[in-house]
Amino acid sequence: MFKTSKICLGAVALSFMFVSTVVYAGEIRIGITMRMVSENGQKYGRMMMDEIDIINKAGGINGNKIVATLMNDECKSDKGVANANKLISQKKIHLLIGSTCSSVSLPIVAVTAKAKVPQIIPHSTNAKITKLGSAWVFRVPVSGRFYAGVNAKYVGENIGKRIAYICAADAASQNDCNAMQVQMRSQHDVEPAYVAQVQEKEVDFRTHMHKIKSNNVDGIMIAALAETMARALIQSYEAGMDESVRRIGSSSASNAPVPKIAGDAVKNVFFAAAYAAADKRPIARLFNEMVRERYGIHAPDHDFSQAYDLIRIVEIALNNANLKLDGYSLADDRVAIRNAIAGIRNYQGLASGPISFCRDPSPVCRDGNRTAVLIGYTKGGEQFETEVLARVTMPMDFGL
Amino acid sequence: MIELLSRINNSISALTRVHRLLPWLLAYLVLLPLPKFLEFSISDYYIDLANRACLFILLCVGLNIVKGFCGQVTVGHIGLYAIGAVSSALLSLNYGMSFWVSAPLAMLITGFAGIIVGLPSVRLEGAYLALATLGLGESVRIMIAVTPALGSSTGIMLIPAPVIGDFVFDSFERYYYLVMTVALLGIYLSFAILRSATGRAFQAIREDPIAASVVGINVNMYKLLAFVISALYAGLGGALFAHMPPGYIHHNNFTIIEMITLLLMVVLGGIGNIWGGVIGAIVVTVIYDQTKDYYFYQPLIFGISMVLLVVFMPRGIGGLIERMIVKKKFIKKHEDKEIGIA
Numbered sequence: 109m110f111k112t113s114k115i116c117l118g119a120v121a122l123s124f125m126f127v128s129t130v131v132y133a134g135e136i137r138i139g140i141t142m143r144m145v146s147e148n149g150q151k152y153g154r155m156m157m158d159e160i161d162i163i164n165k166a167g168g169i170n171g172n173k174i175v176a177t178l179m180n181d182e183c184k185s186d187k188g189v190a191n192a193n194k195l196i197s198q199k200k201i202h203l204l205i206g207s208t209c210s211s212v213s214l215p216i217v218a219v220t221a222k223a224k225v226p227q228i229i230p231h232s233t234n235a236k237i238t239k240l241g242s243a244w245v246f247r248v249p250v251s252g253r254f255y256a257g258v259n260a261k262y263v264g265e266n267i268g269k270r271i272a273y274i275c276a277a278d279a280a281s282q283n284d285c286n287a288m289q290v291q292m293r294s295q296h297d298v299e300p301a302y303v304a305q306v307q308e309k310e311v312d313f314r315t316h317m318h319k320i321k322s323n324n325v326d327g328i329m330i331a332a333l334a335e336t337m338a339r340a341l342i343q344s345y346e347a348g349m350d351e352s353v354r355r356i357g358s359s360s361a362s363n364a365p366v367p368k369i370a371g372d373a374v375k376n377v378f379f380a381a382a383y384a385a386a387d388k389r390p391i392a393r394l395f396n397e398m399v400r401e402r403y404g405i406h407a408p409d410h411d412f413s414q415a416y417d418l419i420r421i422v423e424i425a426l427n428n429a430n431l432k433l434d435g436y437s438l439a440d441d442r443v444a445i446r447n448a449i450a451g452i453r454n455y456q457g458l459a460s461g462p463i464s465f466c467r468d469p470s471p472v473c474r475d476g477n478r479t480a481v482l483i484g485y486t487k488g489g490e491q492f493e494t495e496v497l498a499r500v501t502m503p504m505d506f507g508l
Numbered sequence: 509m510i511e512l513l514s515r516i517n518n519s520i521s522a523l524t525r526v527h528r529l530l531p532w533l534l535a536y537l538v539l540l541p542l543p544k545f546l547e548f549s550i551s552d553y554y555i556d557l558a559n560r561a562c563l564f565i566l567l568c569v570g571l572n573i574v575k576g577f578c579g580q581v582t583v584g585h586i587g588l589y590a591i592g593a594v595s596s597a598l599l600s601l602n603y604g605m606s607f608w609v610s611a612p613l614a615m616l617i618t619g620f621a622g623i624i625v626g627l628p629s630v631r632l633e634g635a636y637l638a639l640a641t642l643g644l645g646e647s648v649r650i651m652i653a654v655t656p657a658l659g660s661s662t663g664i665m666l667i668p669a670p671v672i673g674d675f676v677f678d679s680f681e682r683y684y685y686l687v688m689t690v691a692l693l694g695i696y697l698s699f700a701i702l703r704s705a706t707g708r709a710f711q712a713i714r715e716d717p718i719a720a721s722v723v724g725i726n727v728n729m730y731k732l733l734a735f736v737i738s739a740l741y742a743g744l745g746g747a748l749f750a751h752m753p754p755g756y757i758h759h760n761n762f763t764i765i766e767m768i769t770l771l772l773m774v775v776l777g778g779i780g781n782i783w784g785g786v787i788g789a790i791v792v793t794v795i796y797d798q799t800k801d802y803y804f805y806q807p808l809i810f811g812i813s814m815v816l817l818v819v820f821m822p823r824g825i826g827g828l829i830e831r832m833i834v835k836k837k838f839i840k841k842h843e844d845k846e847i848g849i850a
Contacts, residue, residue: 182803194797197551215665279663282661282662
């Protein structure tokens with residue numbers, strides 16, 4: 109009796125394991141791995157899932173339902189790779205979306221290339237991602253190589269050439285900081301007036317700020333994650349530098365915590381991003397309203413807009429792809445989705461410029477958006493305000 | 509369950525009497541076809557999970573030597589793991605060394621770092637030693653984060669997979685054979701250390717350092733030795749992690765959260781219990797993986813379970829099983845005695 113029950117239990121456990129990996133035909137399976145540890149991260153992750161729900165409720169993709177799985181990679185490469193492996197091997201996804209962090213997207217590129225699964229990136233800006241030459245990767249955000257060019261052009265022509273740099277240790281900030289210095293050298297033939305490497309979550313910048321002040325600079329580039337950047341901005345004023353020294357933010361300056369934490373210290377800070385909440389286009393106004401109502405965000409940053417644009421691009425690509433979804437066509441369907449994404453031309457959404465992809469596995473074809481918008485803060489605090497300073501489209505091969 | 513564990517224990521003892529390596533050889537043969545079984549019965553993703561579990565087993569077994577055998581409170585083990593990973597990766601990429609050369613060299617470098625991490629143990633104990641090792645471990649991560657030559661913010665990528673002839677360990681399944689073999693060897697060596705005079709000296713220091721010094725044990729030297737052996741394990745674990753496909757490491761892989769996860773594995777399995785470390789590594793890896801969908805509550809679940817474990821099960825799962833087996837043996841002995849009397 110005891111033996112029989114043990115055998116039955118074993119059989120149930122085994123069948124449960126099988127059932128958990130059964131693959132149903134007629135479903136388009138999408139895996140999402142993102143950094144879901146911050147308040148905003150959770151909200152734009154949720155927004156992606158909500159948008160997929162809306163597509164499903166409207167009839168899906170040519171009658172097929174999208175089944176999305178959202179996973180947290182905590183911005184850690186090993187967890188991101190494990191997520192990607194799980195989504196590809198176990199969930200048998202057709203498409204992978206992710207990740208938020210460059211340091212996670214980078215190793216995942218190798219995983220998706222080996223498994224031949226299309227990967228579309230919502231936020232990572234590190235230029236190396238598309239330089240790896242994978243035929244399976246596409247990037248919706250503006251690559252770091254373009255941001256640097258836009259920033260350097262504007263700074264050199266409008267602010268001055270004596271620039272100090274505070275560079276935090278995270279991947280995106282390092283990339284932004286180094287690329288800006290390279291661009292200042294190549295466009296204006298100037299060396300940095302001062303460079304400080306700081307921790308990802310540094311709290312005290314006063315020593316650096318005093319040194320920068322004594323260097324009599326025209327501007328300071330603060331390349332750091334949102335909270336760190338806000339602290340640095342406040343401390344730059346505490347060190348006695350007035351508004352005549354322009355503060356240049358890295359791409360994360362667009363994140364809402366910067367104006368909220370920095371308050372008035374954020375005024376006159378400018379940065380290059382892929383979306384401006386101050387955008388006057390009707391599509392942008394509607395989007396701002398939707399995000400405010402659904403997620404309680406006062407002014408969505410480009411992380412929200414890029415996540416939204418990505419889902420729209422995926423929707424177009426899935427509609428264009430000739431999917432069989434018959435249980436034996438996984439590899440063919442993955443190829444079809446990849447080719448359909450590669451066929452996207454001049455997608456006009458919330459992004460600062462049109463997004464286009466093509467077949468060649470090079471950054472020219474896979475860095476979809478090459479237009480950056482220069483945004484300046486006009487008011488800090490909870491109800492912060494911004495203005496669009498300029499919109500610059502870079503040549504496709506810029507920075508390569 | 510206790511019956512089954514007792515039987516396994518008795519069978520292992522019987523096999524050991526034939527030859528001390530026989531149970532290990534048998535375990536190796538049983539574990540060899542696991543990837544095929546996982547691939548066909550569940551999903552090849554579980555081979556990747558098994559690889560990660562094997563890596564953690566190696567780390568836990570190493571940590572148990574210094575923490576469980578020798579009783580030294582260290583919270584800097586993850587720093588040693590990072591040193592092993594970065595050293596092996598850089599030796600491979602910058603000097604073109606194969607894994608079979610870079611990994612032993614990385615172990616040596618980590619062993620040397622183990623002396624540095626262990627030095628405070630000569631003067632410090634308990635919470636003070638924990639703080640000192642925590643600082644050293646975290647400073648390693650920070651140094652990697654701010655040094656471009658060590659990967660800095662972008663990390664180190666395209667680290668080559670180990671190769672033997674034409675056989676490249678570049679898939680989950682192939683890597684499993686490497687990492688499982690090393691983990692099993694690591695466990696065996698840990699038992700060998702525990703049974704040796706060195707292991708007994710470690711345990712004597714753990715129970716009472718003053719009494720140990722009175723009987724002629726060089727307490728400082730053995731404490732340092734425990735740190736070095738533990739570091740060698742961490743170095744090898746790090747090298748295996750770095751070369752594991754897709755061959756990418758980043759300083760975010762070596763944070764305090766990873767250290768706490770490692771501690772949870774050892775505490776859950778049972779401090780000072782080798783099999784406990786193995787069980788803890790497997791259980792935590794699997795639970796972590798299966799609760800991924802509840803990422804919002806995951807840190808809370810892990811934090812609470814660690815507190816509950818320390819309060820209600822201080823000797824962990826390994827200790828619990830050991831106690832049950834001993835109890836079972838005692839009851840059986842008592843029953844045999846009674847039957848004999850009757």
